[in-house]
Amino acid sequence: MQDCIFCSIAAHKLQENYIIYENGRAMVIADRYPVNFGHLLVITRKHYENILEIDDDDLKSVIVLAKRYALLLKERLKPDGIKVLTNTGKAAGQAIMHIHFHIIPFYDEREDKEDLTYHYRMHKALTDDDLNKLKELLLS
Numbered sequence: 001m002q003d004c005i006f007c008s009i010a011a012h013k014l015q016e017n018y019i020i021y022e023n024g025r026a027m028v029i030a031d032r033y034p035v036n037f038g039h040l041l042v043i044t045r046k047h048y049e050n051i052l053e054i055d056d057d058d059l060k061s062v063i064v065l066a067k068r069y070a071l072l073l074k075e076r077l078k079p080d081g082i083k084v085l086t087n088t089g090k091a092a093g094q095a096i097m098h099i100h101f102h103i104i105p106f107y108d109e110r111e112d113k114e115d116l117t118y119h120y121r122m123h124k125a126l127t128d129d130d131l132n133k134l135k136e137l138l139l140s
């Protein structure tokens with residue numbers, strides 16, 4: 001899709017420095033507006049609006065990557081918990097109409113850890129320093 005930011009990232013390497021991992025079906029990228037440090041997104045290369053539309057093989061690829069990176073975050077960042085989620089439709093909080101799974105580490109000391117209603121614009125933009133630190137932790 002021409003106006004889809006995730007399709008642009010997948011096809012043209014837009015914001016290439018945010019890419020953590022990629023294969024023929026999917027990519028893992030750092031969230032530009034993270035809920036917490038380590039917030040990742042797993043996106044498909046092919047455009048699907050949401051989980052109700054995705055091809056089963058692409059879904060399997062995405063969910064396996066989500067699990068792999070959730071485990072890696074658990075090992076490297078030592079969070080107290082991790083959310084793996086996808087939103088379907090604007091009413092459910094989907095802001096970008098391209099399927100993606102959030103992998104979000106959470107820590108007991110975070111005050112709003114119970115709040116499931118977040119929106120990416122409510123969070124500070126990921127700094128270059130934090131992006132480099134995250135990549136160093138995940139890629140070492």
